[in-house]
Amino acid sequence: MITADLIESVPGERIVLKEPWAALTAELKRRPSGPVAVFTGRRSVEANGAWAHLEAVLRAADRNAVRFSEIEAEPGVETVERMAALLQEVNPAAVIALGGGSVMDAAKAAYLTMQSGWKLEEHFGSDCYSRVYPEAAPDRVICIPTTSGTGSEATPYANIVDHRLGVKKLISERFIVPALALPIPAFTHSMPPAVTRATGCDALAHLIEGFLNVGADANSALANEWALTGIRLVVENLPAAIADGGNAAARNNMSMAATLGGMVIRFKSTGLPHLCSFSWFGRLEHGIAVAMLLPASWSYYLGNPKVAERTMRLADYFPGDEPRGVIASYRRFLDSVGVPGALKDCDGITPELLAATAASGSENRMKLELAPYPVPVSDSERILGGILKQAYLGEF
Template sequence: MTHFAAIRLPHEILFGKGQRHALPRVASRLGTRALVCTDQRFARTAVFAEIVTALQAASIDVLIHDGVLPDVPRDTVAVCVNDARDFNPDMVIGIGGGSCLDMAKCAALLLSHGGNLQDYYGEFKVPAPTLPVIAVPTTAGTGSEVTPVAVVSDPDRTLKVGISSPYLIASTAICDPELTMSCPPGLTAVAGADALTHAIEAFTAARRGTDSSLAQDHVFIGKSALTDHFALLAIKLLGRSLEKACNDGADEDARSDVMMGALAAGCAFGTAGTAAAHAIQYPAGALTHTAHGLGVATLMPYVMSYNSSASAPELAEVGAALGLDQTGLGLQEMAEAAIEEVRRLFAAIGITPTLDALGLPADKIDWTAEQAFSIDRLIKNNPRPFDIEAMKRLVRAAYDGDLAASAI
């Protein structure tokens, strides 16, 4: 038997309490001029002021763009780039949640290659390396610090769109759990649930072969030995600590577990990709204007149930990683126990249980299914195939809260 594995990651990943203090030395290796992308909330904190002062003390000139908005509206990227072009940065530093990191990636892309952001929508449209990006997350969820993706909202499109290229992977990811200590319970829950969904979808993704052209033709290539390793680590850490971190934000060990879990999940899905839960969330999120992490987590138990006939062995491993006692259970029973544990965990941290409760209009169920079915890069990654009728049944089950119906 031979293994197949592929993974794409930053040149350097630094993780641990206080690792943000390494930023000046890391940045100094890349140049002397840094564009820093963050949002107004974090820009007003004492921690951010300390980070900027430390960069300046290391003889790095800093231009701060603190106008990052949720979901990175397309035209805000052009504003950032226009403001930074004369500054001529040597690097871009993203500090904040996933949108701040995605803004940094997009800014580096346009500063390097010009054009409009929409020129790069899709896979492998970025022609060459960009300015180096240093990603410093302050939330534990998206995994953008290690992934080849930047997601933006385009006013000319109903759904959010992505730019996917290995050239978008940050040069360095600096993950300091202390930066997440101030996250409120609701944000901790939604971000952490997003990370757990990333890990489960990466681990249960289709295994798409060993052809040498696979990773050259596709950014996301399905599960492999290395992505499985990171996905199971993420599931273990998030399973044992996400609920604790939501209940007690001052629990340093839980915060560390959740941030490491989000990082590991990003390492997994950044190559393996995600699947049906993400495909359905895109149209559902566009209609309900709800957070991405909330939407994918709402959908995850139903998608796991739909996939259980094709992925029972993997779901059983998910259950083991979540710490379930599987003594005396058959394979399908272990898979069902894993689904129930994910549903229990999400309910415990306040995740909305159905698409109905999320606010999806009943008359948009079929439209949501049709839109999700058309997102081929995600649907082809799902371990159980879809036709349009199967997708409609799944969306209806998630709307009604009928877990049993989602398995049909």
Template sequence: MLKFDLPTKIFLGKNCIKENTNVFSLGKKALIVTGRSSAKKNGSQSDVEAVLNSLNIDYAIFDQVKSNPDIPTVYKGAETAKAEHADFVIAIGGGSPMDAGKTIALLACQNIAPENIFSGSYQKKVLPMIHIPTTSGTGSEVTPYSILSNHKAQTKSTIATPLIFPTYALLDPAYQKDLPISITINTALDALSHNIESILSMKINPLIAQIAQSGIKQIGDCLTAMENNDLTEAVREKLQYGSLAGGIAIAHTGTNIVHSLGYSLTYFRDIDHGRANALTIAEYLNFIAKTAPEKVALILNDMKFDNISQFKAQIDRLLGKKEAFTAEELEKYTQIALKAKNINTSLRAPSESDVLSLYKNSLL
């Protein structure tokens, strides 16, 4: 059955904030959710503040979101929203501020105990949101997901509900002009994994497959440019589109094995989320190729690779020196990955030995 549902209205292009000021009239006071400094450095926050000031809309700032936000952070953000009487949220930054912004918007409207935050059982009350991504990776601006560090489970867990689709998404690649190469690579490979996992999901349909393929092609066109640190405006635009396509894709299919494997690498070893995904993605393709070789071949062809070995070689060059792991670590991570909700949603479900092999073949 073909299904497409995307309530978020998207504006993609240079100066999209300044040219669409009307979208900011969502309420009387905004809570700007962001990190410590990046939104200030790239100009996105000042552009938003200028628009709000021009519309005489008051705002408060919650800039305490760190990478991989946790449960205490979003509760603190929600308390700030309540104390400031904010009636809408503007999230600016990478996946962390956007994911945090979604949960803050939810918690600002209803009382949810921390132990029930991932339950999926929520009232239909949430603050409306505007999301402004300043990296090309998560696609969070168009998904119904908020991913948080879950210290009790020692992993990353997902809040998934259509309630947290942002109302508007404004994407301007110009904010990424000075984004460091390491962040550019990690976020791009995160977006690539979204598109690839979507195509290899049991939930894929022809429309979403076309969107995900378009994302793979755009990011594939940029792999060599990133390797050579040749980050032109055209490259930034392609990466932004690829990230958006990946977000739209996983909004319909979710992620699967690669993300399940990556959560522990991020939680226990503080490896960037996109890098964590990239570390296992080539072995993932080898694993899926045993069941769906034609789909894997299509993905490789979209990136102009003849085989998985060529793809792996370029990913390895982009990643550089890899982290060292012990067999004991990977056995621990295997048990955690097997409990992830998305581990069995790909075209081939992995056994315990498969998961361990994916880790070992990728990381040892």
């Protein structure tokens, strides 16, 4: 199957689709003696059966588990620090993240913090630790995703909330790309329609934003192929997954699409939708926010002729005779899966929030400069303000 071949071709770690439990058992048996630290969410892994399956593997590998299950939906600095302290106390032979993107992000951040000896805050930024210690080889998390959206099982990213400052901060670090990822679609069947919609939209945004990032094409010879395959999978399967959570084929394909999205943004970063929604946690689901911000951002990107040309390669999935027609077709797809048409229709998204978002955009100079159509830092408030106003009104 071409999708499995594409996923298993990603360099730098093992993503296992076939016989994942056997692969995990073998991995744990080859590790040194000691317990396994397992990070989960609060309830979902019991409901979807994932915890029972993992317990069986741990018994087969003759491993004791130390479980931490108090990871909130938007993991905060305090939670990650507690996780790192537990790891320091336990000194595990392996660390497993069993859950959605929040669990995986928090586990990745905590394990790096424990092994580096640095404070968590010292890791916020891009490759902070690996630039100082390029020859270091810290152990990395084993990820078993139970949602289909973030792609965290394949990325060097961890998003952590700093509640003191009221912002979400990013760790981008090559040393936290998971060592082993085991996407098991059966665990996603219990996701309710709203979660399926939001996580599916997150995956779609990753795929499209990465594909449109024409300035990063040289980073990977395969990323655009991954993106096109993933976009097709989302368009063909997200409506069915929302309508019937037990649709195994749709769930399998959405799981693959999410992992492909993670692989894409590992090499070709997201753009303005992710920049603008970065600190909207607690107001609007992340996947819905980035999906809604994409049309206006995409329209801005058309100022780069290469993006306009790249856009037409998506006409097979979002039919249109010219670039703006493709964007309009993408928006119609969002309509078909129940995504609101305008930010003004979403509770918690206010003109005041958007003004603050536009004003703070200049703090992420790298994201502005690496956008498919770069945003001058000196003019970022005006440009971002215009994009956000269009998204608020449902225009693009």
